[in-house]
Amino acid sequence: MSTNLLKGKRGIITGALDENSIAWKVAQKAHEQGATFVLTNAPIAMRMGEINKLADATKSKIIPADATVVTDIENLYTESMQHLGGKIDFVLHSIGMSVNIRKNIPYTELNYEFFNKGIDVSAMSFHKMLAVAHKLDAINDWGSVVALTYIAAQRAYPFYTDMADIKAMLESIARTFGYHYGMQKKVRINTVSQSPTRTTAGGGIKGFNEFFEFAEKQSPLGNASAEDCANYCISLFSDLTKMVTMQNLMHDGGYSSTGVSQAQLDALMK
Numbered sequence: 730m731s732t733n734l735l736k737g738k739r740g741i742i743t744g745a746l747d748e749n750s751i752a753w754k755v756a757q758k759a760h761e762q763g764a765t766f767v768l769t770n771a772p773i774a775m776r777m778g779e780i781n782k783l784a785d786a787t788k789s790k791i792i793p794a795d796a797t798v799v800t801d802i803e804n805l806y807t808e809s810m811q812h813l814g815g816k817i818d819f820v821l822h823s824i825g826m827s828v829n830i831r832k833n834i835p836y837t838e839l840n841y842e843f844f845n846k847g848i849d850v851s852a853m854s855f856h857k858m859l860a861v862a863h864k865l866d867a868i869n870d871w872g873s874v875v876a877l878t879y880i881a882a883q884r885a886y887p888f889y890t891d892m893a894d895i896k897a898m899l900e901s902i903a904r905t906f907g908y909h910y911g912m913q914k915k916v917r918i919n920t921v922s923q924s925p926t927r928t929t930a931g932g933g934i935k936g937f938n939e940f941f942e943f944a945e946k947q948s949p950l951g952n953a954s955a956e957d958c959a960n961y962c963i964s965l966f967s968d969l970t971k972m973v974t975m976q977n978l979m980h981d982g983g984y985s986s987t988g989v990s991q992a993q994l995d996a997l998m999k
């Protein structure tokens with residue numbers, strides 16, 4: 730049901746790879762809520778062609794951009810503003826990739842070239858997207874920028890290896906850039922810390938299915954789905970959350986505040 734929460738707002742949504750992607754659901758919900766937006770992803774991800782279906786369904790233009798390349802990001806904002814007819818009101822950063830995770834390299838033996846790549850793609854890209862927007866004055870006052878993160882930024886999760894450190898950096902960029910952008914332009918910046926979710930990025934982690942079940946048992950409300958996450962992002966893009974900025978917001982069914990659930994104990998006592 731549409732309540733036009735984002736009516737008249739213009740956005741940029743990164744990271745929709747296929748229908749499981751969290752960004753895919755955000756795009757569907759943003760469309761339902763009356764927003765117009767541009768979809769973007771790395772040129773290499775376009776080869777799958779899935780994103781064209783989403784663009785058709787949401788009447789959106791696709792502008793390819795590698796989020797590690799500043800000139801690509803400059804072009805993304807410039808073309809988006811031209812196409813959408815004005816400055817941007819919301820941006821979703823939904824980009825994550827670790828070569829160390831993909832190659833199953835343990836945390837104590839990280840390959841530093843891969844580590845650098847992971848930092849560039851998954852955290853520094855966020856700074857680049859914010860810095861370019863700031864330089865071009867591409868985001869309207871009270872605009873909202875959201876990036877997706879994971880609780881391994883605050884607690885140790887062995888399987889998340891270098892992405893734990895990278896997400897900590899992402900969350901710090903949200904706070905620090907949020908300060909500067911908020912002071913100067915009233916632009917707000919937050920991270921949403923999402924439950925484990927079955928997507929291409931999530932599924933690439935060793936032991937993901939087992940951990941997904943663990944988190945499901947640990948969370949009073951169960952794991953938050955990609956669709957739930959999209960709803961939360963939409964609320965953050967809307968004016969209803971106008972005074973929320975520089976926060977890392979847990980979206981995890983209560984997981985992060987639970988010491989141990991009875992369901993975990995019951996499983997151990999069997």
Ligand SMILES: NC(=O)c1ccc[n+]([C@@H]2O[C@H](COP(=O)([O-])OP(=O)(O)OC[C@H]3O[C@@H](n4cnc5c(N)ncnc54)[C@H](O)[C@@H]3O)[C@@H](O)[C@H]2O)c1
Nearest residue numbers: 744746750751771774796824825877925926928929930931
């Ligand atoms: N799936 C989970 O369990 C989970 C949990 C918490 C947070 N997150 C975060 O959510 C975000 C979205 O991931 P997802 O789970 O929807 O998986 P996904 O694989 O569908 O999305 C990741 C996206 O990053 C894009 N990308 C990779 N390199 C890029 C580059 N150089 N330039 C531009 N785009 C690039 C990919 O093409 C893909 O679309 C990520 O930041 C991820 O870390 C995921």
